[in-house]
Amino acid sequence: MLKTNAIFERKCSAIQTQPCVIETVEQMEHEKFEEFSNGLLQDRQFIADHKEDMFVDSNGVIHGLLALDMESGDGILIDSSGYDYARYSAYMPNIKLYLDEQIALTADKIIKDAITNAENGRWVFDIEDASECYEIPIRENNGIGGMLLSALREKQETAEIVVEDNCVNITLDSEYCNKLKENEQDLENDTVLEDCAITQNKIKVVKMDVGMPPVVKEIENTLAALQAEVGGLIECVYLDNGCLAVVNEEGKLNGMEPNRRLGSDIICGPFFICGDSDDGEFVSLDDKQVEKYTQMFSDVPTFTGEELELEPRMTFIGFDF
Numbered sequence: 001m002l003k004t005n006a007i008f009e010r011k012c013s014a015i016q017t018q019p020c021v022i023e024t025v026e027q028m029e030h031e032k033f034e035e036f037s038n039g040l041l042q043d044r045q046f047i048a049d050h051k052e053d054m055f056v057d058s059n060g061v062i063h064g065l066l067a068l069d070m071e072s073g074d075g076i077l078i079d080s081s082g083y084d085y086a087r088y089s090a091y092m093p094n095i096k097l098y099l100d101e102q103i104a105l106t107a108d109k110i111i112k113d114a115i116t117n118a119e120n121g122r123w124v125f126d127i128e129d130a131s132e133c134y135e136i137p138i139r140e141n142n143g144i145g146g147m148l149l150s151a152l153r154e155k156q157e158t159a160e161i162v163v164e165d166n167c168v169n170i171t172l173d174s175e176y177c178n179k180l181k182e183n184e185q186d187l188e189n190d191t192v193l194e195d196c197a198i199t200q201n202k203i204k205v206v207k208m209d210v211g212m213p214p215v216v217k218e219i220e221n222t223l224a225a226l227q228a229e230v231g232g233l234i235e236c237v238y239l240d241n242g243c244l245a246v247v248n249e250e251g252k253l254n255g256m257e258p259n260r261r262l263g264s265d266i267i268c269g270p271f272f273i274c275g276d277s278d279d280g281e282f283v284s285l286d287d288k289q290v291e292k293y294t295q296m297f298s299d300v301p302t303f304t305g306e307e308l309e310l311e312p313r314m315t316f317i318g319f320d321f
Helices: 030-037 095-117 127-133 144-153 174-197 223-230 287-296
Strands: 020-028 062-069 075-079 088-092 122-126 158-164 167-172 202-208 215-220 234-238 243-248 258-262 265-268 271-276
Touching (some): 020 144, 030 062, 062 088, 062 095, 075 095, 095 122, 095 144, 095 167, 122 127, 144 158, 202 287, 215 223, 223 234, 223 243, 223 271, 243 265
Parallel strands (some): 020 062
Antiparallel strands (some): 062 075, 202 271, 234 243, 243 271
């Protein structure tokens, strides 16, 4: 059963909402929240303690104190306008889910920055500066700061969180840091192996740009250079005689202009022809291959844009078991 709480108005012609910011959170047990919600006009000490956090800024945005039921997740946003009671109030069902989500996102950002900037496994950030950087009001005594610290302490990346002199000291978990370094080393090794799989010498290719005759050129045999030639991710179309066409994998999806016909398909965007070694490496074309593909693609075709081959398509292969 989908249960929630709401306030209904009779014959309401339009829902009127106002932009607001939660500056402070007062966490309450369910019984205390129920007592508060049934006596909103009574003076409350927690409201008196946070008068400076409730105001309307120059843009008309209401900054308020959220009384939060930790059991039900509902809340009441308060603007006391300088009084000790809830002079203005708004019921906010299930607000805890939203608040927890924003706290978790902020904690993730802080941990990411800590990993990036830590020295010897430690990172310190100023609470006031963090409020601006992460766009969330973080203070030790506003409830939100405490919720954020709890979220940070629950992260597997942290070993210790200490607050002193309006700063948060984060000590990263040494075991996690070691695993992170190992993963970075593995990634670096994989990159080296990938670069090794593509020889570092230049290779001779026949390049076809849209609307232009073929050009014989030498290109760097690196992944970045190959992608630059086709303007994006590469896809290999295998031809005969140990050659292949290197095309843009998303040429049609990205709306690139049609270039040449190749078999029963139309290649969109720039592409080139190169050799394919027995080891699966890109290699130079020999003179005969250069001549063959230069002649094959010497004619520059025109397209109407209505060709069926220009539609992106997927092939599904079924198997009987």
